Amino acid sequence: MAxxxxxxxxVYLKNVFHYLIKEEDFPNIxxxxxxxxxxxxxxxxxxxxxYKIYESHEHFHELKYVHQIVDEVPIFQTVxxxxxxxxxxxxxxxxxxxxxxxxxxxxxxxTQTHVTFTEQIHSLDINTLTDKEKSVIDFLSSKEFIxxxxxxxxxxxxxxxxxxxxxxxxxKTQVVNPYKxxxxxxxFINYPQLEQQFSSNNPSELITSAxxxxxxxxxxxxxxxxxxNDGVEKQFLLNKLEISESVLKSLEKKSWISLEKYxxxxxxxxxxxxxQQELSLEEKSLCQEWIHKIENSTxxxxxxxxxxxxxxxxxxxxxxxxxxxxxxxxxxxxxxxIAFTDKFVIELQNHFQDxxxxxxxxxxxxxxxxxxxxxxLKEFKIVIGVxxxxxxxxxxxxLILIDEEQDSNYKQEEKNPRxxxxxxxxxxxxxxxxxxxxxxxxxxxxxxxxxxxxKYNIIKYLKNSQLKESQVIIKDLKSEIALHQTVGLFSEYAxxxxxxxxxxxxxxxxxxxxxxxxxKIVCNACGHVHFCPNCDxxxxxxxxxxxxxxxxxxxxxxxxxxxxxxGSNDLAYEGFGTEKVEEQLYSIFLNFKIARLDSExxxxxxxxxxxxxxxxxxxxxxxxxxxxxxxxxxxxxxxLLVVLLADIMLHIPNFxxxxxxxxxxxxxxxxxxxxxxxxxxxxxxxxxxxxQVFEYLFKDYAEYYHEQITLRQELxxxxxxxxxxxxxxxxxxxxxxxxxxxxxxxxxxxxxxxxLGPSIPHVSKLKNYYRIQYLIKIPxxxxxxxxxxxxxxxxxxxxxLEKDRYFRIIINVDPK
DNA sequence: AGCACGCCGACT
DNA sequence: GTCGGCGTGCTC
Numbered sequence: 001m002a003x004x005x006x007x008x009x010x011v012y013l014k015n016v017f018h019y020l021i022k023e024e025d026f027p028n029i030x031x032x033x034x035x036x037x038x039x040x041x042x043x044x045x046x047x048x049x050x051y052k053i054y055e056s057h058e059h060f061h062e063l064k065y066v067h068q069i070v071d072e073v074p075i076f077q078t079v080x081x082x083x084x085x086x087x088x089x090x091x092x093x094x095x096x097x098x099x100x101x102x103x104x105x106x107x108x109x110x111t112q113t114h115v116t117f118t119e120q121i122h123s124l125d126i127n128t129l130t131d132k133e134k135s136v137i138d139f140l141s142s143k144e145f146i147x148x149x150x151x152x153x154x155x156x157x158x159x160x161x162x163x164x165x166x167x168x169x170x171x172k173t174q175v176v177n178p179y180k181x182x183x184x185x186x187x188f189i190n191y192p193q194l195e196q197q198f199s200s201n202n203p204s205e206l207i208t209s210a211x212x213x214x215x216x217x218x219x220x221x222x223x224x225x226x227x228x229n230d231g232v233e234k235q236f237l238l239n240k241l242e243i244s245e246s247v248l249k250s251l252e253k254k255s256w257i258s259l260e261k262y263x264x265x266x267x268x269x270x271x272x273x274x275x276q277q278e279l280s281l282e283e284k285s286l287c288q289e290w291i292h293k294i295e296n297s298t299x300x301x302x303x304x305x306x307x308x309x310x311x312x313x314x315x316x317x318x319x320x321x322x323x324x325x326x327x328x329x330x331x332x333x334x335x336x337x338i339a340f341t342d343k344f345v346i347e348l349q350n351h352f353q354d355x356x357x358x359x360x361x362x363x364x365x366x367x368x369x370x371x372x373x374x375x376x377l378k379e380f381k382i383v384i385g386v387x388x389x390x391x392x393x394x395x396x397x398x399l400i401l402i403d404e405e406q407d408s409n410y411k412q413e414e415k416n417p418r419x420x421x422x423x424x425x426x427x428x429x430x431x432x433x434x435x436x437x438x439x440x441x442x443x444x445x446x447x448x449x450x451x452x453x454x455k456y457n458i459i460k461y462l463k464n465s466q467l468k469e470s471q472v473i474i475k476d477l478k479s480e481i482a483l484h485q486t487v488g489l490f491s492e493y494a495x496x497x498x499x500x501x502x503x504x505x506x507x508x509x510x511x512x513x514x515x516x517x518x519x520k521i522v523c524n525a526c527g528h529v530h531f532c533p534n535c536d537x538x539x540x541x542x543x544x545x546x547x548x549x550x551x552x553x554x555x556x557x558x559x560x561x562x563x564x565x566x567g568s569n570d571l572a573y574e575g576f577g578t579e580k581v582e583e584q585l586y587s588i589f590l591n592f593k594i595a596r597l598d599s600e601x602x603x604x605x606x607x608x609x610x611x612x613x614x615x616x617x618x619x620x621x622x623x624x625x626x627x628x629x630x631x632x633x634x635x636x637x638x639x640l641l642v643v644l645l646a647d648i649m650l651h652i653p654n655f656x657x658x659x660x661x662x663x664x665x666x667x668x669x670x671x672x673x674x675x676x677x678x679x680x681x682x683x684x685x686x687x688x689x690x691x692q693v694f695e696y697l698f699k700d701y702a703e704y705y706h707e708q709i710t711l712r713q714e715l716x717x718x719x720x721x722x723x724x725x726x727x728x729x730x731x732x733x734x735x736x737x738x739x740x741x742x743x744x745x746x747x748x749x750x751x752x753x754x755x756l757g758p759s760i761p762h763v764s765k766l767k768n769y770y771r772i773q774y775l776i777k778i779p780x781x782x783x784x785x786x787x788x789x790x791x792x793x794x795x796x797x798x799x800x801l802e803k804d805r806y807f808r809i810i811i812n813v814d815p816k
Numbered sequence: 817a818g819c820a821c822g823c824c825g826a827c828t
Numbered sequence: 829g830t831c832g833g834c835g836t837g838c839t840c
Contacts, residue, residue, distance in 0.1 A: 007840080012817040017840040040839055041820055063840055132830080156831050157820095805836085 004056050005029060005066055007037055007048035008084075010100045010108055016051055019066045029053060029066065032074030032081060036067040036109060036175065045111040045175060049099055050074075051081060070109065075376065076393055083428050090427075092788055092811040093416040101417055102391035104368040106179040113148035113173045115140060120168055132159045140169065179369045181263035185234040187248065189226045193255040203227065210256055218247040226257065234259065266367040279315050287319040290459050294435045297457060302426050304405070304451050305439040306701075307461040310670045311634055313439065314347045316461075317401060320437075321348075321382055325355070329398020330375070331382040332389060334425060336407035343634065344403075345384060352382055359385030359392065387412065387421035390428065400429050405438035405447055406663050408656075411816050418812050442666045442701065445659055445708050446719045465675035472669070472682045472697060474646075476689040488584045489576065494642045494683045495588070501640045502592060502621050508640045509632060510581065510624045511668075513648050515551075515598050517543040517580045518573035521560070525568035530560065536765035542600070543579045553767045581644065582624050589622065597625030597632070633671045639680045641672055646684035647691060653762055654816070655717045661693050662704060669697065716777055718814070722784050724776040725812040726791060727761065729769040732806070736770045739802055746794040746801075747774065751787055754778055769808065788813070 003021040019037050021029050029035070031050050039046045045067060084098045100108075117140065126134065136155050140146055148171050151160060163169045195201055198209035207227045211220045221241050226232065238245060251257045279287070294303050307313055317333070324331050338345060338360045348356050357371050357380035374380045376393040383389055387410060402410075402422055410422040422438070429436035438447055438456070451458040475491035487495040501508045520538040521530045530539050532550035539548040539557075546559040562569050573580070582596045595611070602608050608631075614620055615635055623629060632638065649661045665684070674680050684694065696704040713720050728743055730736035740758055748755055757774030764770060776791070778784050788811070795809045 004840090009840090011839080013839070015840085019840060037840085040818080044819090130830085158829095158831060162830095 001055055001057050003029075004054055004063065005035070005050050006052035006054075007035060007066070008051050008095045008099050009037070009039060009046050009048045010103070011039075011046070011096045012094065013096060014094045016095060017048070018063055019048075020063045021053070021066055025066060025069055028069050030074050031078060032076040034070035034075065034107070034109070036070060038064050038067055044113075045109075045173065047107075047109045049076070049081070049103075051095070075107075077395070079431055080391075080393065083424075083431060086427060086431075087417050087419055087424060089785065089788075090424075091417045091419045091813050092792065093418070097416040101388065104365060104372050106365040106369045107372065109175060109177050111173045112176045113171050115146050115148055115151050115169050115171055117141075118167055118170050120166075124168060130159075132156075133163060136160070136163060137168075178365070180366055182266050182366065183261050184264050185259050185261050186231050187222075187226065187234055187237055188231050188258050188260060189223070190255050190258045216247070216250075218243050219251055222247060222251060223256070266370050277312070277315055279319055283316070284319060286461070287316060291320060291323050293457070293459070294437070300430055300433055301455060301457055302429070302436045302438055302450075303457045303459060304443060304447055305437050305459050305461070306441075306443055306448075307439065308441055308463055308465065308670065308675070309461065310441075310673050310676075311343055313403075314344050317403075317439075318347065318351050320399070320401070321352070324399045325352075325381045327398060328396070330378060330380070330394045330396050332392070332394065332397060332400045332425075333382060333384045334389060334400065334402045334410075334421065335384060335386065336404050336409040337386060338384065342631070348382070348384055355379075355381040357383040357385070359383055359389040361386060390421055390425055397432060398434055400425050400434065400436040402436070402438050404667075405440040406442055406444040408660065408816050411814070413812060413816060418810075420814055423814065441670045442663045444663075445705065445712060448705055449709060449719045467669060467675050467698060468678065469698060471674050471678070471680060472684065472694075474689045474694050475683060475685045476687075477685050478687045488588050489581060489644055490588070490642070491683070491685050494685065497640050497681065497683065498589065498622065498642070502589075504639070505618055505637070506640065507615055507618070507620055507632075507635075507638050508622045508642065509629050509638060510585075510622065511629055511641065511643045512576070512578050512581050512624060512626060513645065514540075514575075514577035515542075515579075515600055515626055516540040516549065516577040517583075518575050519577060520574040521548070522572045522574050523563035523565060523568055524570040524572050526563060526566040528563055528565035530564065534765075534768045535763060537763050540577065541573055543583070544600070552763060578624055578626060585622055585624060592621040593619060594622045594624065595620045597623055597628050599626070599628060602628065630668070630671050633668075634673070639677075640683070641668065641681070642683040642685065643668070644685055647686040647688050647693075650688070650691065650693065655712075655715070656816070658693060659708065662696055665693070665697055716779075720780060722778040722780075722782075722813075723815055724778065724784070724788070724791070725810075725815040726757075726774040726776060727771045727810040727812070728773075728795075729771050729808040729810065730804075730806055731768055731770070733765075733770045735804065735806075736772060739798075739804075739807075740772050742801055743794070743798045746797050747791065749794075750790055751776070754782075754787070771810075784813075 003026050005019050005021050006016045007019055008016055017037070017039070029050060031053060033050050035048050035050055036045050037048050038044070047070065084095060084102060088095045088098050129137070132155070136151070136159055139154060164171070189207070191203065191206065194206040194210060198206055200206050200209065204227060207223050210223055214220060218241075221243065222237070225237065225241060234248070248257065248259065252259055309316065321331050321333070335344070338358065345358060357375060359371055363371070371380070372392060375383060376395060378395055383392060385392070402425060405422060411420040412418055426436055440447070447456065450456040473493060475493055477486065477491060480486045480491050485492045498508045518541045521541055522528070530548065531537065532539050532553065532555050534555055535550055535552045537550060537552055539550055541559065542549055548557050548559060549555070560571070563571060578596050578598050582594060585592070585594050597611065602611065612632070612635070615623070615632065616637070618637060623632060633641065646665065647661065649664060650657050654660070668682060669675070672680060672682060674682060686694070712718065717723075728736065728740065730739070744758065755774055755776050758772045761771050761773045776787065778787055791811060799807060
């Protein structure tokens with residue numbers, strides 16, 4: 001009889017792996033702990049997650065042993081691993097991929113292999129070696145630490161193998177824990193030494209004697225300071241007393257002080273000073289009522305909070321959060337994106353101080369680990385975070401709140417697991433049997449539908465402040481261009497308004513949906529468009545850095561001055577992004593101070609907060625920017641917002657295009673707080689001014705919803721069907737197109753009535769892979785997991801048939 | 817997906 | 829004898 005553990009490994013393989021458990025490890029091994037296991041031919045050490053433990057007497061002789069158990073206690077609860085499993089099944093990816101995504105990088109321990117000389121090197125006769133071998137020896141002795149990988153890059157496998165055979169070099173593996181605590185040095189008075197030297201046990205007497213015993217003024221300063229502040233942090237002391245490190249060094253040499261190193265928290269409290277707005281008594285009692293309703297519903301179901309509170313909603317959230325913290329529960333507050341300057345973060349910090357964790361993409365790997373542990377140890381009662389915060393190891397989660405529920409960023413499509421974090425959070429909260437609140441000012445069609453059929457509860461809090469028609473100005477670009485009324489990219493109205501704002505010393509904001517200078521470079525001589533070498537998409541010109549970039553794969557190259565096809569220098573920069581608009585603004589609005597705000601030129605928190613300050617100080621007249629500008633809209637000297645191409649999203653090939661555009665525009669209206677501030681204006685420039693989406697802005701949400709839901713039903717789109725998007729990829733276009741028939745036969749041998757396609761996707765080649773796609777529309781009531789299994793089986797059979805390992809499949813469940 | 821292994825052709 | 833390329837098979 002043997003004990004076997006099922007281990008999840010962070011590799012792109014479908015299965016879990018089985019390992020034998022050493023007898024001495026058996027009492028200690030547990031589901032949810034990390035273990036180190038040897039894997040592959042070279043027995044490289046991987047970090048795995050114990051998923052199951054069982055007894056068996058079959059086939060255990062072929063198995064390897066668990067090398068080591070990493071954790072003292074399980075770092076994930078059973079329910080969390082069950083959730084991983086659900087994600088992997090629902091979104092058709094491996095448990096390993098879920099693990100890779102769920103666990104911070106620095107919690108994945110790996111091995112480093114490096115190459116060293118053996119003892120034999122001393123007795124080695126250099127002349128017996130070939131030139132190549134000698135150069136390897138030279139290379140190795142020139143550096144202290146050489147990884148095996150590096151050596152392999154530098155020299156041929158053959159030479160390395162030879163040297164290994166001759167036992168001149170050897171490969172050593174070393175387990176590396178990537179997490180590095182932040183170490184700071186603290187300074188202490190070395191009292192025992194002083195006591196010995198000056199025979200006293202009174203601290204101030206000792207210091208006085210010491211001071212009298214040194215001529216250095218700096219030494220005296222330090223000792224005096226330490227008398228009051230023993231154990232001060234080194235850097236702080238150096239700055240405070242304006243001394244250099246050598247002063248401390250010489251004191252240490254005398255053994256009068258000691259320097260000690262400690263790990264400290266990176267996660268530290270940031271102070272802020274915003275006056276807290278309080279809810280009215282009436283609002284507070286409303287909150288009570290809602291909480292009561294949420295807590296006392298007979299069966300579990302999500303609650304939709306449909307409101308028009310704008311940024312004030314955070315006050316309500318705080319009120320709810322307090323209730324759950326009182327109960328000793330943890331809270332997860334998911335938001336589509338956050339920056340440190342975020343009003344919400346500041347507000348939450350005011351209320352919850354060091355009980356608040358902030359989790360977003362810009363946090364570095366080490367800090368991530370610290371946050372992770374604070375959540376695990378329940379030091380953080382509440383976490384505001386972006387989607388991946390869903391995988392944090394809450395031990396006592398009591399509430400999930402999803403803000404901006406309608407935001408499509410909750411769906412991840414770039415990599416596996418291609419999951420929707422909103423839907424997954426709903427499922428997770430069901431597993432935990434805890435309440436979940438989906439908050440929105442413009443609920444998504446699908447979410448609202450669930451409230452209509454009674455699956456979700458709804459709390460409506462709508463003040464219905466009416467938007468005046470005069471506040472949203474829709475300008476017809478097409479006709480203005482025809483009549484030569486436009487000024488550059490601006491309608492006459494927008495142009496004049498910007499001048500008026502300047503007279504009022506206000507800032508005008510211009511929204512453009514695209515980064516860079518121009519999204520397309522076309523040769524005027526031969527018509528050649530400059531494409532990304534890896535993708536079927538034109539390169540975007542970024543003028544500021546003189547580079548061409550692919551926004552899909554990240555490819556970058558230096559700007560070109562001549563057409564790569566015909567050599568002509570007559571190149572046209574078609575279309576526009578923020579940079580081009582900025583350039584045009586300078587020529588139209590002379591003597592205006594203009595600033596551009598996009599993720600290209602604002603990489604740090606400080607840049608952004610400095611920028612906010614300069615706006616408040618009225619040092620800027622016009623800001624041009626992408627999505628980030630929504631962070632400015634609450635500032636008080638801003639009354640004009642111009643959207644250059646308001647309809648751009650209407651034209652994307654997606655059944656939700658209308659919904660996205662509507663949500664986007666409504667969101668701008670709320671972020672800008674138009675209904676409550678009559679002096680503000682939103683100018684929407686469009687080529688389709690009569691489009692229905694603009695009409696709906698002035699109408700009730702219900703009207704928009706009914707129209708849209710009817711359309712969805714007629715066209716068999718969600719929520720009336722479930723969609724799976726399927727892409728088959730191959731680096732060779734011909735092979736792909738030739739073989740697709742074989743795949744199709746396998747795919748369509750069942751469920752063919754639900755399968756639409758094949759079709760060429762919007763971008764036909766991405767990262768050097770050509771793609772063909774299918775859309776599968778599964779009617780309600782059909783079991784989608786059967787169909788998912790069928791798809792995966794079809795692809796597996798297809799691979800066996802084709803014997804070509806370059807085929808890949810992407811299964812995108814519930815696509816955007 | 818990564819990696820080792822083995823076969824092959826090429827070059828000295 | 830030396831070297832790199834590429835196809836293949838496997839990972840408990």
